Amino acid sequence: MRLRDFFAAGAVNLDLESETKDDVMRELVSLLGIDERSRGILFKMLKRRENLGSTGIGKGIAIPHCRSLVANELRVAFGRSEKGVDFEAIDGKPVHFFFLIVAPPLEVSNQYLPVLGKIAQFSKEEGVEDRLRSIESEDEFLALLDEHNV
Amino acid sequence: MHQHLETLLEIQDLKSQKTELQDTETERQVQEEVFNISIDDALDALDRKVVEMEESLPAPIRSRYNRLAKRYPRVVAPVIRGTCYGCFVSVATAVSSDAGRNEEIEYCESCGRFLYLVD
Numbered sequence: 641m642r643l644r645d646f647f648a649a650g651a652v653n654l655d656l657e658s659e660t661k662d663d664v665m666r667e668l669v670s671l672l673g674i675d676e677r678s679r680g681i682l683f684k685m686l687k688r689r690e691n692l693g694s695t696g697i698g699k700g701i702a703i704p705h706c707r708s709l710v711a712n713e714l715r716v717a718f719g720r721s722e723k724g725v726d727f728e729a730i731d732g733k734p735v736h737f738f739f740l741i742v743a744p745p746l747e748v749s750n751q752y753l754p755v756l757g758k759i760a761q762f763s764k765e766e767g768v769e770d771r772l773r774s775i776e777s778e779d780e781f782l783a784l785l786d787e788h789n790v
Numbered sequence: 791m792h793q794h795l796e797t798l799l800e801i802q803d804l805k806s807q808k809t810e811l812q813d814t815e816t817e818r819q820v821q822e823e824v825f826n827i828s829i830d831d832a833l834d835a836l837d838r839k840v841v842e843m844e845e846s847l848p849a850p851i852r853s854r855y856n857r858l859a860k861r862y863p864r865v866v867a868p869v870i871r872g873t874c875y876g877c878f879v880s881v882a883t884a885v886s887s888d889a890g891r892n893e894e895i896e897y898c899e900s901c902g903r904f905l906y907l908v909d
């Protein structure tokens with residue numbers, strides 16, 4: 641299983657515009673290429689998850705995630721904000737890098753948790769935030785994932 | 791989307807989130823270790839939210855919801871290519887082609903679950 645396989649075309653945005661936590665979640669959901677009414681529900685579910693505790697894990701990285709019936713398959717998106725967004729992260733610092741994961745409640749292959757685990761592992765690796773800051777294209781981003789064997 | 795269908799979907803999503811936290815060891819580990827979540831607090835918060843949303847449903851929908859919830863873990867079934875994914879029986883064409891797409895509350899004639907049309 642390679643992480644890159646879960647990114648649909650266009651699901652990487654290296655120049656997010658949003659400046660607030662809510663807006664950035666909406667902008668990330670819009671990268672998934674799903675219909676508008678499903679987006680609203682996903683946004684609400686992501687928010688509900690954030691209410692349990694921020695998914696901003698420090699080092700400028702957040703991994704918002706949820707399961708919902710409106711997701712018909714496991715999908716992942718990545719977004720980068722140069723300015724950073726206050727995401728109520730564990731370390732209180734602004735978040736620049738966002739990995740969004742959504743999955744259906746019942747998923748035959750059950751890859752949701754492994755994918756979440758891989759992203760968490762990748763995020764912990766030394767120097768990863770510098771690399772994420774310097775990539776210039778979607779291809780470079782995907783190559784970075786390959787390089788880290790995730 | 792129909793307002794109450796949206797609420798039903800949300801309740802269901804919250805309930806599955808709760809089940810995951812209760813029953814899946816890996817899920818608990820990830821939430822505790824990666825995100826520093828207190829599982830007990832999270833379960834309480836989810837319970838409270840579910841009750842609050844259940845109470846916001848109008849009486850007729852709520853009584854069907856209660857009846858279904860006693861029998862099935864999931865009361866809303868997705869309809870994919872004309873089939874109810876709760877009972878795997880084809881749903882009436884009129885329902886599966888609902889012009890407004892989820893603008894009405896529809897039920898499966900076979901199992902009674904609320905239906906959510908998936909694109």
Ligand SMILES: [Zn+2]
Pocket residue numbers: 867874875876877878879898899900901902903
């Ligand atoms: Zn049915």
